[in-house]
Structures are given as structure tokens and as C-alpha cells.
Amino acid sequence: MAHTHDDHHHERPRDLTRNQDLVLSTLNEAHEPLSAYDILDRLREDGLRAPLQVYRALDKLIEQGLAHRLESLNAFVCCADVGCHRARGSAAFAICSGCGRVDEFADDEVNARLAGWAAEHGFALERTTIELRGRCAECRKSQSGSPLR
Ligand SMILES: [Zn+2]
Numbered sequence: 001m002a003h004t005h006d007d008h009h010h011e012r013p014r015d016l017t018r019n020q021d022l023v024l025s026t027l028n029e030a031h032e033p034l035s036a037y038d039i040l041d042r043l044r045e046d047g048l049r050a051p052l053q054v055y056r057a058l059d060k061l062i063e064q065g066l067a068h069r070l071e072s073l074n075a076f077v078c079c080a081d082v083g084c085h086r087a088r089g090s091a092a093f094a095i096c097s098g099c100g101r102v103d104e105f106a107d108d109e110v111n112a113r114l115a116g117w118a119a120e121h122g123f124a125l126e127r128t129t130i131e132l133r134g135r136c137a138e139c140r141k142s143q144s145g146s147p148l149r
């Protein structure tokens, strides 16, 4: 089941610091992944000055499963699926190279296979991030000469 960032609303956790709350709101409002510097730019008026303030807030949000780091982009998104994928410990992202939209989803079968591999090899799995790169359905539709199949 796929969730988009647009149609999802989070229950706002109560134990966030002001900076964490600001960073989470910024990610929530963004329609594309943001780098730490993008986030800092948007929060200058709120008094954030140093990248370290943003990185500290991001670390905490990621630890709590409220945000994710997209390794291939070195950018951050808010979690589109708080609570339901956290228990599974794994998240997958389809990243469109056309419009930059990111769809987060989790797939039980993939997760089970990866957890199975880890168990077989004695690997203590901490987190799994799967990133799919390509073009979303909207971008493919608007691209002339490449019919959606
Ligand atoms: Zn998530």
C-alpha cells in the first residue's frame, strides 16, 4: 500500500524540541526531498543558523521514525507512514527523476526476504532503506511519445 506525502497527516509527537518540530514541519510542507541546507535556508527566519542544528534535529527525527534519509540523494523526507512501517523496520522509496516526487511504501514480502537473509547470516539488521529510481506515472503520461504501459 503506497502513501504519498500529500494525503497523509501525522499525529504530531509531543516530545519534540522546537528545532525538531520546525524541521519536521518543513519536511511535511515540502513536496520533494530536502537537503540539510535547503532546510536551513527555510528556517533562517525562525532563528536557525548552523547546519549542526538541522543535523541534530534530523538525527532525532530519523531515530524516531518520523523522517528518512534518502542515501542516493543525500536528502531528507518526512515519513509518510508513521506507525505502520516502523514496526517492520524497513522502508522503500520510489524516487522520480522527472518531478522529484517520492512515494514511500513497505513491502512485507521483500522485508521478510531481507530479514530471512540477515537471520541466516547472523547479521544484526538495524534498518533497511530501498530506493527505486525512475519516472513516476504522471511524468510518463506527460512525456510525449512514451505511452504508459
Ligand atoms: Zn517511513
Ligand SMILES: [Zn+2]
Residues within 6 Å of the ligand: 096, 097, 098, 099, 100, 101, 135, 136, 137, 138, 139, 140
Ligand atoms: Zn514524476
